[in-house]
Amino acid sequence: xxxxxxxxxxxxxxxxxxxxxxxxxxxxxxxxxxxxxxxxxxxxxxxxxxxxxxxxxxxxxxxxxxxxxxxxxxxxxxxxxxxxxxxxxxxxxxxxxxxxxxxxxxxxxxxxxxxxxxxxxxxxxxxxxxxxxxxxxxxxxxxxxxxxxxxxxxx
Amino acid sequence: xxxxxxxxxxxxxxxxxxxxxxxxxxxxxxxxxxxxxxxxxxxxxxxxxxxxxxxxxxxxxxxxxxxxxxxxxxxxxxxxxxxxxxxxxxxxxxxxxxxxxxxxxxxxxxxxxxxxxxxxxxxxxxxxxxxxxxxxxxxxxxxxxxxxxxxxxxxxxxxxxxxxxxxxxxxxxxxxxxxxxxxxxxxxxxxxxxxxxxxxxxxxxxxxxxxxxxxxxxxxxxxxxxxxxxxxxxxxxxxxxxxxxxxxxxxxxxxxxxxxxxxxxxxxxxxxxxxxxxxxxxxxxxxxxxxxxxxxxxxxxxxxxxxxxxxxxxxxxxxxxxxxxxxxxxxxxxxxxxxxxxxxxxxxxxxxxxxxxxxxxxxxxxxxxxxxxxxxxxxxxxxxxxxxxxxxxxxxxxxxxxxxxxxxxxxxxxxxxxxxxxxxxxxxxxxxxxxxxxxxx
Numbered sequence: 001x002x003x004x005x006x007x008x009x010x011x012x013x014x015x016x017x018x019x020x021x022x023x024x025x026x027x028x029x030x031x032x033x034x035x036x037x038x039x040x041x042x043x044x045x046x047x048x049x050x051x052x053x054x055x056x057x058x059x060x061x062x063x064x065x066x067x068x069x070x071x072x073x074x075x076x077x078x079x080x081x082x083x084x085x086x087x088x089x090x091x092x093x094x095x096x097x098x099x100x101x102x103x104x105x106x107x108x109x110x111x112x113x114x115x116x117x118x119x120x121x122x123x124x125x126x127x128x129x130x131x132x133x134x135x136x137x138x139x140x141x142x143x144x145x146x147x148x149x150x151x152x153x154x155x
Numbered sequence: 156x157x158x159x160x161x162x163x164x165x166x167x168x169x170x171x172x173x174x175x176x177x178x179x180x181x182x183x184x185x186x187x188x189x190x191x192x193x194x195x196x197x198x199x200x201x202x203x204x205x206x207x208x209x210x211x212x213x214x215x216x217x218x219x220x221x222x223x224x225x226x227x228x229x230x231x232x233x234x235x236x237x238x239x240x241x242x243x244x245x246x247x248x249x250x251x252x253x254x255x256x257x258x259x260x261x262x263x264x265x266x267x268x269x270x271x272x273x274x275x276x277x278x279x280x281x282x283x284x285x286x287x288x289x290x291x292x293x294x295x296x297x298x299x300x301x302x303x304x305x306x307x308x309x310x311x312x313x314x315x316x317x318x319x320x321x322x323x324x325x326x327x328x329x330x331x332x333x334x335x336x337x338x339x340x341x342x343x344x345x346x347x348x349x350x351x352x353x354x355x356x357x358x359x360x361x362x363x364x365x366x367x368x369x370x371x372x373x374x375x376x377x378x379x380x381x382x383x384x385x386x387x388x389x390x391x392x393x394x395x396x397x398x399x400x401x402x403x404x405x406x407x408x409x410x411x412x413x414x415x416x417x418x419x420x421x422x423x424x425x426x427x428x429x430x431x432x433x434x435x436x437x438x439x440x441x442x443x444x445x446x447x448x449x450x451x452x453x454x455x456x457x458x459x460x461x462x463x464x465x466x467x468x469x470x471x472x473x474x475x476x477x478x479x480x481x482x483x484x485x486x487x488x489x490x491x492x493x494x495x496x497x498x499x500x501x502x503x504x505x506x507x508x509x510x511x512x513x514x515x516x517x518x519x520x521x522x523x524x525x526x527x528x529x530x531x532x533x534x535x536x537x538x539x540x541x542x543x544x545x546x547x548x549x550x551x552x553x554x555x556x557x558x559x560x561x562x563x564x565x566x567x568x569x570x571x572x573x574x575x576x577x578x579x580x581x582x583x584x585x586x587x588x589x590x591x592x593x594x595x596x
Contacts, residue, residue: 099420120187
């Protein structure tokens with residue numbers, strides 16, 4: 001499959017569209033990439049000046065990053081999928097690689113990106129009734145006001 | 156037993172030659188219900204049996220604070236008598252948002268944060284983080300720093316595996332093993348304390364090298380370690396490996412085959428116990444692992460006993476590496492001499508204005524890292540530990556993600572426990588050796 005490819009620190013990085021993802025991963029699996037090592041996401045809300053995308057790839061707010069490995073040829077590659085803010089849905093890789101189940105749940109929990117056809121898309125790290133997705137850039141880290149009792153009164 | 160669920164489960168078990176068992180959406184070993192359903196729904200609703208007279212199952216919550224769950228792991232177990240059918244690990248009780256915290260800390264402060272993830276092998280997370288930062292900076296650390304990192308990591312692998320021996324023994328009722336494991340681990344931690352100042356959470360491996368050089372007389376301390384530990388390992392062999400009771404508790408308990416382990420992205424001793432030879436130290440040599448001689452230990456049956464034996468023998472291999480490092484340790488700098496990245500020595504600050512400025516800049520603002528994204532992986536005692544880093548050119552990471560081996564390996568748990576007794580479940584949890592700090596991050 002012909003997807004925009006760049007090289008990053010000796011690793012191949014592919015930039016498929018969301019629609020191409022499942023077909024591409026299935027193809028890579030045929031090629032011998034026998035494990036999805038890591039699946040995570042990045043929220044590019046406040047980093048708009050990035051220049052590492054190929055020309056024909058449209059930057060979106062979210063990006064799902066999938067690291068795969070081929071144990072035979074000892075080759076690693078990374079898929080970076082741009083996800084729209086309005087409709088953050090990615091097809092689940094569960095049927096191809098069941099090991100992505102927990103990682104996709106984590107991305108759902110932390111970024112609010114939905115994985116269609118995932119067997120159990122529930123929060124994994126945050127409490128079930130939690131509102132919001134903590135690793136989004138517009139999610140405030142919050143703070144506890146501290147009063148320094150030892151400080152002197154205003155002069 | 157005539158219920159549908161049981162039929163599917165026996166079918167699932169008979170297909171154990173490939174990875175069908177872990178691919179099932181329905182009827183797999185994973186009990187895919189939400190936490191609230193687990194408490195509010197009736198057993199019949201969960202097990203999908205309509206006839207109340209067939210209600211022979213029960214749902215049991217084990218943990219999150221249970222002595223055998225290694226911290227705060229909660230398991231929802233579906234039990235048939237005392238046999239575990241389906242189960243679901245519930246995690247997140249130790250979640251402190253360390254990946255979010257990392258975005259507010261500079262690269263200089265970053266290793267202080269990541270070292271608290273896997274508290275049994277903190278140096279590996281520091282290493283993965285530092286390697287990722289160094290890749291982005293495109294710098295190469297001096298050879299001595301590389302070798303010190305390797306030495307410390309191998310010692311950490313020893314201490315981590317000794318901790319496993321201790322907790323594994325404790326979970327199985329071999330309480331004397333617990334004391335022995337901790338006793339030997341303490342010897343290693345004592346060395347760490349001499350080098351880094353701390354027993355745990357060292358913050359020793361930092362971008363650009365390591366924090367301080369090895370202390371005077373480190374060779375003697377190491378030789379002492381190399382003298383103490385091997386005979387004790389032989390004692391463990393006498394105490395556990397050949398002991399019939401111990402074998403009965405572990406052999407054939409919690410089996411997994413290679414394709415299942417690969418499909419579930421399991422790495423480390425779990426993958427190797429299935430007879431699959433994959434160790435990043437050998438297969439993707441980082442640091443200077445291509446210059447030392449060691450063997451990768453693999454198992455045959457993929458059961459809890461193999462995982463125990465692999466870890467015990469990996470200690471021996473690590474000792475072999477440490478012995479070689481003793482002779483091969485090169486002289487030179489223990490960190491890169493780039494004043495933009497590593498702080499100047501304390502004495503220079505009194506003499507040089509530049510040194511003072513660099514020192515001030517590094518500890519207030521930190522150093523800037525060129526924009527880009529990178530993934531660096533190391534072989535931690537639990538498997539592949541990766542760090543995915545995105546930099547926007549500032550002095551804080553834009554995004555820092557740690558691929559925790561325990562987090563991913565924990566997915567194998569329901570598949571390993573199915574069909575076993577609750578007591579076996581305890582043995583299986585122990586043999587996965589999850590560190591909850593890293594699972595929840």
